[in-house]
Amino acid sequence: MIWNESVECMSREEMRKVQSIRLKRVVERVYHNCEPYRKRMQEAGVTPDDIQSIDDIVKLPFTSKKDLRDYYPFGLLSAPMSEIVRVHASSGTTGKPIVVGYTRADLAMWAEAGARCLTAYGLGKNDVVQVSYGYGLFTGGLGAHAAVENIGGTVIPMSSGNTEKQIMLMKDLGAKALAATPSYALYLAEALANSGIPRDEFQLKVGIFGAEPWTEAMRKDLEAKLGIKAYDIYGLTEISGPGVGFECECQNGTHLNEDLFYPEIINPETGEPVEPGKEGELVFTTLTKEGMPLIRFRTRDLTKLIYEKCSCGRTLVRMGRILGRSDDMLIIRGVNVFPSQVEAVLCEQEEFEPHFFITVDRVNNTDTFEIQVEVKEAYYSDEISKMLNLQKKLAHKIQSVVGIQPAIKLVEPRSIERSQGKAKRVLDKRKFQ
Amino acid sequence: MIVKQISVFLENKTGRLNDVAALLGKSGINMTAFSVADNSDFGILRAIVSDPEKAQEVLKSNKFAVSLTDVICLHSPNTPGALSSALDILAKENIYIEYMYAFAEGVGANIIIKPSNLQGCVEALQKNKLELIAANDLYRF
Structure with missing residues (x-):
């Protein structure tokens, strides 16, 4: 099933048009509303007028995790505080976390991205989804929560912990899907086996796993132990949270919601784009965000992009496995x-x-x-x-x-x-x- | 009356203690007494050797962490209650024992003591006519 066919199956030419229009708009927004972006563009000798198509993105300076720390907490906002309705934060590396602000429109956009993911996993309005990601500053819980509500499903806002209750509600409320970190899902799988409750008393069929790296071996293990199909959901706090990308039923790469989050692959040493299909560092530009748009944010994750149409019917670009990082972050x-x-x-x-x-x-x-x-x-x-x-x-x-x-x-x-x-x-x- | 003990930091790895023993053996250094204090990751070898300075030099040049520590060696009869009477004296003088190890043979026993207060410990024991062994005598065993 496809949530937004007109976007997810758009021709590449149409997608480029959408991306071009949106890039121009977001660049204007940051240039006129965010001092650090304006300064940096001026230093690079670029004005919003220089951005006429998505190809012009290479003229723009990069943004890094360090920028988010340097401008903590609100220095990179491109909307007034009166429009910011929520913040999330990621674990900090030097004491201070990274704070991201969302407008109403940002939350709606994020829920749209999440809905595309859940629909690809075969979930719909008749399904109960247990969200066992932590709720709070972490984007996992509330991100998955909004996605379930957007497709009209029933969300069990479990958060993590309290394993016995997790198992009881999963059974009693007939959860069809479990959204959790893969390591917590493995923990739940073991608790479930130890509970002695027969498997056929559970409705569970789908796993929505992300927020930490996991392997094919872990996928097989989870699928065997839980008797489910396990899907990857990809996201970064800086970019919005879970929903940046998702696996379809073909499980042949992670589709990126590229009309919202424009991906590039660059050579991490030179910053130059690599040839299409080659490996390098993943860079994202948020094309529609208002609260804290990021222009050419360097993720430091090493991967490649696959532009061929997927057999699921989607044309959304796919990202290969993350092969490592271009810095030494663990x-x-x-x-x-x-x-x-x-x-x-x-x-x-x-x-x-x-x-x-x-x-x-x-x-x-x-x-x-x-x-x-x-x-x-x-x-x-x-x-x-x-x-x-x-x-x-x-x-x-x-x-x-x-x-x-x-x-x-x-x-x-x-x-x-x-x-x-x-x-x-x-x-x-x-x-x- | 003060005896120099060598202390060697050892990782808990197979053969590490033997590396020390072999090096000392090759250098003609004899060990009179030793003990190993350990936790799960590492151990500390404490030993009384015939030539502590040379032992330190040899081990250091082979990348071991070695230090010399002042300890005392108490000679006591190998009879019931002998240790207790010595410890009574130290307790009364408020001298703590950081660690100790002992070896007994025949009628006598030697006890290596690392006290909190070295000089106080020596004085207390001598005042009570307990026998302390000098370094030179110890190495002859």
């Missing part, structure tokens, strides 16, 4: 972690060498975060308690900066690899490919 338990933050903390501690090695793994569906560090010669003690105190103190310091607590592993002097060039300082054992 997402651990949903929190953005940069190795440079760990380095900065270590450099401030006189007891430790600045060298470290991070190991991330996933054990029992929970991310583990270990940091190997060396104690400076003078601070090695003959007493265990002193060494444990060093460990504890550092774990606490890192948690206060990064947002999650690491397991600190003290290792012998000079056992962490030193290298002249770019040292390999991270091992991510989680399997997302």
Whole structure:
């Protein structure tokens, strides 16, 4: 099923026309309403008049996550506060979160994007959807919630946690779909198996999973354990939240709602566009947002775009799997972690060498975060308690900066690899490919 | 009356203790007593050796974290209640024991003590006529 056939199956030529008109409009909006954008365009020698078609997008400067932090909380708004009706925020990397403001029209646009996703998963007005994403600052809960209401389905606003109640309501209210992070869904699957309630007492058929990277293996595992079909839903807080993209029944890439969120793939080093179909860094421009439009926002995610028409009938461009990141950011338990933050903390501690090695793994569906560090010669003690105190103190310091607590592993002097060039300082054992 | 102990930081890895023992052996350094304190990630080897300075140098040049710590060695009879009477003295003088390890053979026992107050501990024990062993004597065992 297709929610908005006239858009989702539009010819590429028509889509370009829509994108061109919308780009021109959004550029005018930010230029006239948002000081940092105007300044940056002036520095680049671009005016809104230079933007006549979607191809002119390459003339515009990029926006980065750093800009969102620098202009915290409302510096990048392009609408007056009187028009902002809601904010969401993503986990911060240096204490301050990233705040995004939405106008009424932005929320309606987001619900439209979400409706296209749910319809592609085969859901409609007769279906009950249990939303087990967290409700609150996180976009997952309220984003999925609005999408269900928009298609006329029945939403169970569960939020996460309270597993017994989740299972009881899923059964009693006849939920057909579960929207959750894949790791929480796996947790629920195990609880469901342990509950001893026969599978045929549940109506569950569809999984709506996203907000964290997951693999084909996890998909198979979830489908087997829950007896469902599992679909990816893609989104970023900065761009709006879940609904930026979705998988159709062909599950051959993630369709992007490109009439709303224009995707480009660039070479992360030069910033130049890559040839169509080639891999590079994903960049989004929000074509219709009013509250906080983002122009050429660098996601740092590495992927490719597939422009051929999909066998589901949609012409919406598809995004391949995310192959990694162009910076060294890690997402651990949903929190953005940069190795440079760990380095900065270590450099401030006189007891430790600045060298470290991070190991991330996933054990029992929970991310583990270990940091190997060396104690400076003078601070090695003959007493265990002193060494444990060093460990504890550092774990606490890192948690206060990064947002999650690491397991600190003290290792012998000079056992962490030193290298002249770019040292390999991270091992991510989680399997997302 | 003060004995130098070497303390070596060791990761909990197979063969690590043997690496230390082999290095000391090759350098002709004898170990008289040792203990390993550990938690799940790492351990600390504490040892009384025949030549602590040389042991430190050898281990350091092989990338071990080594420090020298002052401890005392109490010689006591290997009889019931002997340890208790020594500990009574320390308790009365308000001297804490950070850690200790011991080895007994025949009629005598040697107890390595890392007290909170080294000088106070030496004085308290000597005042009560307990026998402390000097470094040189200890290495002859």
